[in-house]
Amino acid sequence: MNMFSLELQSPAIPKSSGAYILQMDLKHPQTLRVGRLGEFTFPAGAYLYVGSALGPGGLEARLGRHLRGNGHCHWHIDWLRQIVPVRGYFYLETTEPIECSWSQYLIEQPQAGIPVPGFGASDCRTKGKSCPAHLVWFKSGINVSRIRDHLPGIRESQVEYQEFTSNFQPEVGDLE
Numbered sequence: 602m603n604m605f606s607l608e609l610q611s612p613a614i615p616k617s618s619g620a621y622i623l624q625m626d627l628k629h630p631q632t633l634r635v636g637r638l639g640e641f642t643f644p645a646g647a648y649l650y651v652g653s654a655l656g657p658g659g660l661e662a663r664l665g666r667h668l669r670g671n672g673h674c675h676w677h678i679d680w681l682r683q684i685v686p687v688r689g690y691f692y693l694e695t696t697e698p699i700e701c702s703w704s705q706y707l708i709e710q711p712q713a714g715i716p717v718p719g720f721g722a723s724d725c726r727t728k729g730k731s732c733p734a735h736l737v738w739f740k741s742g743i744n745v746s747r748i749r750d751h752l753p754g755i756r757e758s759q760v761e762y763q764e765f766t767s768n769f770q771p772e773v774g775d776l777e
Contacts, residue, residue, distance in 0.1 A: 614692065619660040620699045621692040622707075623650040623667055623678065624743070624764075625685045635680045641717045647739040648685065649748075650678050650721060651704040660692050677721045677736070689764035691748070693755055700735060701725055702753045707737040714738045 625648040634640045654663035666672060668690070670682045693699070704722070707713060714737070721735030749760050 614661045614664050615694055616659045616661045617694045618653075618655045618696045619692050619694045620651070620653050620697075620703060621660060621664055621690055622703065622748075623652070623687050624648075624689040624691070624745075625650070625681070626688050626742075627685050631684050633680060633684055635677055635717060635720065636674060638677065638717060638719060643681070643685075643716050644738065644740070647742045648681075648716075649707055649737045649739075649743065650681070651700045651707065651735045651737075652676075652678065652721065653698060653700040655696065655698065660694065664690060664692065677717075677723075681736070687765070689745070689762065691752075691760050691762050693752075693760050695755075697754070699754050701732050704732050704735045704737065706751070706753050707748070708733060710737075710739075712739055712741055714740070 627643055627645050627648065630642055630644050632640060632642045652663065652667075654660045656663075667678060667682060668687055670687075672679070674680050674683075701722075708715065715734045716738045717736060718734055719731075722732040725732045725735065745762060745764070749762055752760060
């Protein structure tokens with residue numbers, strides 16, 4: 602189990618299909634190998650990772666796995682979860698594949714950046730083209746309400762948000 606795993610003490614996550622966003626903060630730049638993508642330096646700041654849970658187990662299984670941070674590294678986010686804890690998450694119950702529109706919306710926000718081209722988007726195809734990434738970085742943090750209120754294709758009241766109250770953030774030396 603990784604040092605950033607969370608016990609699921611948050612409200613019950615539904616077993617239905619859906620889309621989700623993981624909210625993470627990194628206090629110090631970190632260099633990390635991300636599977637076959639290669640080695641990258643992740644700058645300090647806020648990160649949002651957009652994913653979908655359309656398969657068996659739905660949101661409960663996928664979000665649960667990401668929040669626990671355990672298991673072998675299968676998805677790009679699994680590599681990042683080794684060094685960055687989840688601070689909170691958004692989710693929407695849906696059977697529609699909306700993760701691409703969500704990630705594209707986030708990328709278009711002021712001060713948004715793409716720390717690793719292609720991260721989380723290797724199987725993504727939107728109208729014949731790939732998303733630049735499903736991981737978005739913000740140097741100055743994020744506005745949770747703005748994101749929740751303006752995600753494309755939904756009404757604000759449909760998106761659930763859970764934030765963890767722990768202030769634990771690892772220092773660089775804690776990662777060795």
